[in-house]
Amino acid sequence: MSKSTSKLFIILTGVLGIVLFSAKAVMVKLAYNYNVSTVNLLLFRMIFSLPFYVLMAILYKPDRTVYIEKKNYLSLFFFGFIGYYLASFFDFLGLQYIKASLERIILFIYPTIVIVLSCLFLKKRIKKIQIVAIILTYVGVVLASWGDFSVQGNEFATGALLIFLSALTYASYLVGSDWLIPKFGVITFTSYAMIVSCCCVIIHYLIFERTQLLNYHQNVYFLGLGMAFLSTVIPSYLVSYAIKKIGAADFSILGSLGPISTIILANIFLGEEISLLQFLGTLVVILGIVIISKSKK
Template identity: 25%
Template sequence: MNIKKMWLIYLMLFLATSTWGSAFIAGKIAIESFEAATVAFFRFLGAVILLFPLMWYKERNIPKPTKEDWFLFALLGLTGICFYNIFFFLASKHAPVIKSSLFIASNPVLIIILSALFLKEKILKNQVVGLVFALFGVSFIITNGNLSIFLTMAFEPIDLILIGAVICWALYSVIGRVVLRKYSSIVSTTYAVCFGTLFLLPFALYETTVSDLTNSTIDAWVAIGHMSVFVTVISFIMYYYGIQQIGAARASIFINFMPISAVIMANVFLNEQLTIPHLIGAFFVLTGVTLSTYKKGWKSSKNEKKQRTV
């Protein structure tokens, strides 16, 4: 691969993961007109309408799912699409974007732990060090720098919502690794989004009235459309193209741009204040995530070169 193409792939990965950060801002706007499950439902309804034609165009020989496969797709939809996004948009409504984005940035660390427990993947020394850094950073963000709160357990209710979001996404990622052994990323995501949209429908019907629809703002629909098209579909295509070209380990490092872009946009568009505890916590979270993934990515790159030589 020539240098020009490599930098183009890096640019695509940067744009994809930075666009994910805009979901925090769009969610903050959409949640002013609708409740959490309704925003999530409309977001993924739009995404699934785009994903199915894309899947049929890209995939020629899709394996026929078994009952066990359908169960796994349903679990993906329940954890990563339904409950994660309900928690995500509740956080968008009740927590500052800066806090939510930095908190959710710790996801890769929990994924490493669950992968070791359920998939029997080996945890490396750098991942243990990264875990300690990231957990300290998240603790600093939750407590706003006052770690003594842990002694009295005086957490805010929204912190439990954010913990739920992190757990749901980690479960989605681990289950997804099992599904990806048989299906491509676009097939897995399309079926997961389809199931997730169906699971979100009852919640959306329960909490949404006709007046909510008629009184909703144009900004809310633009924000939902942005999350459907750019955050869910286009960024997904760019990110998985990057994985295809340079491998999942190296591509995952770019996820660190997600909280950074969210923090910058929250500061610019929503006038949210970036505090010293936020900066300290962000440093530890991003350092921990990078330590957990970078060395693995370097080794993967080295192995890829050896395989090409052979």
């Protein structure tokens, strides 16, 4: 395989991972057509994913020659709780109120939150170009969502707030877990964090839900399985492979395809219309994130 062909393969691998990740919101919206609750739908996604992550945790144990303090395991539990459980819960709940295409646009602002949190807690200075990019990004979100907010009002505001909380908790996970990943390794850390998240969802179900799980339409289970493997497990490794080969900064530019792919998928499978204002707002958000990615590089 030539160098140019190899690079094209890496890029296509990354793009496929991004598209599969983006399909999650569409599958959630499709599942809501069958009156499944948020907790149950999230439970199906986690239960179907859990055996795979347990297997990976067994196969990729931490290096025994490296001592890992108990407080690091407590930190891993905390970040697994907020990064995969809370973020997913807020995301799934928010999708009850807003369109899948807008969900992806709002979620896509998490790099701006990472910069702000890093400044507040890690004392990292925010560059002027990053301030401009952050402002640009939020202006784009307002543009993209203005039409829906003017029509739906409070319902849209509730959904947008929940999706923002999802972006905030995921950004907190990224900031806090940055120093833990070298201690555990990428695969081990991700597997452990996902196991923590799965257990939290199961506990949530047992305490607050306790509804019947076996009387939904068969499509709910197929969609749960699809979210688990097509939009969680498989893309996580495709994206990791692409990042390893071309670097996180360059990959983040590919990541800007996420909102676009969600808009297209939502239009095809959900019949969501794309307004000119939403499309322009999406482009502005993408521009802001690309500027942030370049400044971090």
